[in-house]
Amino acid sequence: MKRFFFLVFISFLLASCARVGSPVGGSKDTIPPRVTGSNIDSPRVNVPRDIRELRIDFDEYITLKDINKQLIISPPLKQITKILPSGMGNKFLLIKWADTLKENTTYNFNFGNAIVDNNEGNPLGYYNFAFSTGPKIDSLYISGELKSIFNEKDKKTEEGSLVVGLYQVKDSMDYRQKPYYITKADPDGYFELNYLAPGKYRVLAFEDSNSNSVYDIGKEKVGFLKDPITLDKSISGLNINLYPSRKAVKYLEMKEVPGGVLMTFEGNPENVKIIPLNEKLKDYKVTHSRKSDSAMIWFDATAQNIGITSNENLKFSYDNGVKKDSVSLFYRLNAKNEMSIANNRGNLLSPQQDFVIKSNYFVDKIQPEKWSLVSDSIKQEFTAEISEKNPFEIHIKSNFKEGKKYALTIPKETVSSFYETIKKSYRFEFEADKIENYGDLLVTLENAPTQKFWIELINESGTVAYSKYGIEKQINFKSIKPGKYDLRILVDENENGIWDSADFADNIFAEPVYIFNKKIEVRPLWEIRETWDLLNKQTENVENSKDIEKPKSTKTKEHLNTANPK
Template identity: 30%
Template structure:
């Protein structure tokens, strides 16, 4: 009996041990995988000459996935047709690339996968993986490098295409509008540095594009461009800096449409200077019209008193360019825009910003007898009110004092618009802080060329204050809200008081801008002095 018990006990222990050994469970931990996928081999081999394959495969030591392949993959020279790429939406131990193009003869091709090839579990990228082959007898080996900067912003955009065109008998200044380049690379999302590799000897022009359509040609209406003035002769040891800017588009009119029963929007590309709009359709004598620019947008609002009609035919004329367009605007079921008034400041009043009241419909009249302003002691405050018909607003000018409360009252009928509508009673309460709640900055420039425009901005480039100077001076920015700021210096070479962009066909670079290298922290009740020595 004892022996039978011991035999049973031994069997139980053995089975239990085997069961525990066979149990499946999650690992208890371990170091996180930070290793990128390793490329094992390629079919055909990279650096192949006399390449004739229609398919390429890259094999890895683990399962991989493709991330943002459309943005990350750069093929140089560009292909006319989008290749077929696998895997898409899944995992695989290889990347397959099928050509749909007929490849050029005697040409070296480079496929740069950027950081699109990642391991399937942790997403570790196989950074800047490249595959090179030649349809000729040898691999071109020359290189060109440089950097891209933005003409206006402190930080350049991501995914900038850098393009090299060979100067041959077919090349003209308009080629970039029509044909992809001979070579291309991309800054991707990690750096402003670019490197063009596997180039052949010759003379080239160098461009950069923020290529919104990803079609490898320049679309002036939407793309930023940078260009080098001089021809590049390869081989070269020089490095190049490209300055990216958005051109003022060439003039063109967009098909207008009714936005409201009393408003038609006419959109444009380019300058609106010397543009006129006139109806060809005979309008009833009772119909009144008015044209206003829509804020800082590239459009004009055509206001009209509503009437019953099916359509109106308009003639849009650019007097300077002698361009005439004809448009038919069909009526549609839309509401009507009624007068709405909004102050540009509410609550706390700025010492550095004017106070005004904007309107959504055209303003025609103000009655100052129906406007009153008092301080916290109910004493009347002297002010002037002016109707700005270009900006479509009422400007109010009065002395702004610290630690003060103001109350502004508009009785009905104080403001009248183009359609005869007037305001209801409006009452605005405004207050100011103490000067001690703000900081002051004195900014000095050394070795600068004048005239200049010095701007105090935030990280996104919004301008809080600016000072224009035609000769050396101390730039004093007062009553600044506590925050961190940037200082932008515009070298206003034509002296028109604003920054001017460039133009590729006119071979004109944008006006130069320099940023003070450090962020400037402004604290309450601080006086700060900074000096900026301008580099050549």
């Protein structure tokens, strides 16, 4: 009898200590939550405009993952007051709002992958809930693909941030507001806008990096169709490419830097004119490269007694072609600043390349006749010149022979800026690398652009490793480091020397881009030859296009988990 009571006691103790949770053992739950009902029942039409909440019931406990980023409501509701569950799991989802709904309007709540079960986190993928305040639910849709250009190095950060929106075409449209209809693209770039009403719309796609559902001009990538679309039937196969967006030109800031003052701008001003407004600052130089976002005011602070013992209020007027204004800063000379030069490209010199040294000052004058280049204690002939493209660089040319070691000596005061010179001597030691460690690439273009263009090799980190500008149909890249590269062409249609990005405000597309549809793998001692026809299937011309009813994706409207009424 005692044994019997002991066993009963142990069983009770074990039962009382047990915790409610996921069962141990057995197959893992992979089934997402299932909707069992809602406060807005089928057929979900003629819903009262004064309704203030949506409740959806499920067959198991759910939680919400990144609901503020995932949930998109079209048309947008401005005053969402509550979303549940928040934290602990629940068997229902509740959204409350303060807005009065519009009449005869279909509302779509797109939850993305935010709804997951509480135990295993299985998402109810791409779940939509739609209802109408009118007699019918609008059923038109638009589908297609987005592609973000120049995105290799930040591809992970962009995943899930690309969106497509429709604005109703009216006499006045405010693109600083959320689109009337909006949806997110999936990780492959496929998108669908569902439950759309007939009408005339402007299509806008952008990288919503701050998740505010509003296109931030100049900060986010953008793609658009040049003309509005008239939606009277569903559209599929819409292809939109996103480019860096053009920034409006405006002044940003000034700061003290070695040699003077740096003035920076947003955007790319064509030209910048700067005039000091202080009587003490009489001797100065202004440098600004065309379409650069920065300008430099160089001066000798010591000689003009500016900011030596205390902060000095320096004032400047500027004209950036868009605005004329005056600005000021409190300047104090940093006594540690001095002109210096360095080798930033490493001690192995690629075959058939110049040896390059870089200065932290604008290089105005060099005296290479006082320099020496030696190899095996023997002086070598060489030439040196300031780079036309970058006046902060000096290029040294010589008959560099592979496998040979070199030493370049630059005495003090032989490299100068406007008001400064190097105050010590420099010695740079380097070796001409062997050609057997590099490969070559010969590209022959067919149907090439008629305007000048850049042809570029992009390395695996997303950086332009090699670039050539011109109009040649046969381009020879010599002595390329082994690796895998993307090949692209940027067309300089207006031949202004820069590639112009997209300008949505003025309805201007980015200049054309062509991408070779396979990787270029460079191997040591290999010469790779590629014929690139820019009109055939080997090329992706990423100009925006509108291909109606020609889907280029294997995905269809049925891949979304919708809550359409039967």
